[in-house]
Amino acid sequence: MISKHKSAVYMDGKSLLEEKIKKKNRRKDYLGTYLFLTPALLLLFTFSFVPIIYVVYLSFHRVRLPDDPIFIGIGNYAQLMGDSVFWRSMGNTLIYTLGSMSLGLFAGLCVAVLLNRAFKGKRFFKVFYFLPSVTSDVVSAMIFLWIFDHNLGILNYLLPKVGLVEPPAWLLDPFWAMFILIFVGSWRGAAYNIPIFLAGLEGVPKSYYEAAExxxxxxxxxxxxxxxxxxxxxxxxxxxxxxxxxxxVVAIVDVLTDGGPDNSTLVALKYVWQQSFQFNYVGYGATMSLFIFPFLLVMTWLNLKLSKRSG
Structure with missing residues (x-):
């Protein structure tokens, strides 16, 4: 009986020792993990969280560089609620978002379905269709400016030759100006979506289609x-x-319309830039930025929610 008791005590002591060694090794692993993560976390904190905190600080102040900030409480937020130009810019942004997103997704999926078939030169087209998404926004906008400019654009040069004597001033008409912005955005969006859709299509098991047939x-x-x-x-x-x-989006608006005509293509980020850097109302621009962020968060959340329901 005594030997059995000693054996049980020995086994308990051994298991406790092993548990302590495991905990010690686990702590070492955690320490190593945190040490590896520290540089990335420091960069994230410095270049993401600190600017966000500073923007919140600016939103409660009247800031006109190089003067010192003046605390005004919720004055900027009260001004924002009554700013009709800001709300119009938000409406323009929604129109642009819905239009460019819908066309970009539709065109990207259609082209991806075509590229999913076997044909010669498939690799070339995969690279060719992706080029607009890696081209600078300014360069893309300049290409379409040379096409749609009412004085020097190639489109208004060619249209009279086919019978249209007085072609429209594309970028000076509110409807056509927004349509062109949406077209440029969807063109770039489709180029980004094509390889993603193509990868998804190639991942669908062929057996599903064979069973359906x-x-x-x-x-x-x-x-x-x-x-x-x-x-x-x-x-x-x-x-x-x-x-x-x-x-x-802001670069293609700058190049093509500069927010005109009559603010019909003024998007939210362009208006933030105007107030912050052109008119030097930095605090008010910070307030608008803070409003846009949760709005974008809600839009993304709704999108994910609807996709789960449809799935």
């Missing part, structure tokens, strides 16, 4: 019942990225 499904049924549900997560990703990119 056995059941008598045609091409349209296979597309709606197999392809679309299979690439839904990728579609949601492209939609979210399109929304984020649309709220960041």
């Amino acid at each position: 056995i059941d008598g499904a045609n091409g349209w049924h296979k597309f709606w019942r197999i392809t679309i549900p299979s690439i839904m997560p990728i579609s949601v990703y492209c939609m979210v990225m399109s929304i984020i990119a649309s709220f960041q």
Whole structure:
């Protein structure tokens, strides 16, 4: 009995020692992990969280450089609520977002479906269609400015030769100016979406289509019942990225319309830039930035919520 008791005590002591060694090794692993993460966390804190905190600070002050900030409480927020130009810029941004996102997703999916077929030169087209997304916004906008400029644009030079004597001043008309911005945005968006959609299409198992063919499904049924549900997560990703990119658009607006005519193409970020750097109302620009961020967050959340329901 005594030997059994000693053996049990020895086993308990051994297990406790092993547990202590495991905890010590676990702490070492955690320490190593945190040491590796520290540089990235410091960069994130310095260049993300600190600027956000500073923007919050600026939103409660009247700031006109190089003067010192003057605390005004919620004065900037009260001004924002009554700023009709800001709300119009938000409306323009929503129109641009819905238009460019819809066209960009549709065109990207259509081209990806075509590229998913086997044909010669497929690799060349994969690279060729991706080029607009890696081209500078300014360069892309300049290309379309040379096309649609009412004085020097190539389109208004060619249209009279085919019978249209008085072509429209594209970028001076509110409807056509917004349409051209949406077209440019969707053109760039489609270029970004094509390789993503193509990767998703190539990942759909062929057995799904073969089973559907056995059941008598045609091409349209296979597309709606197999392809679309299979690439839904990728579609949601492209939609979210399109929304984020649309709220960041400013370069193509600068080059093509500068927010005109009559603020009809003035988007939110362009208005923030005007107030902050052109008119030197830095505190008010910070307030608008803070309002746009949660609005963008809500839009993204709704998009994800709707995609889960449809899935």
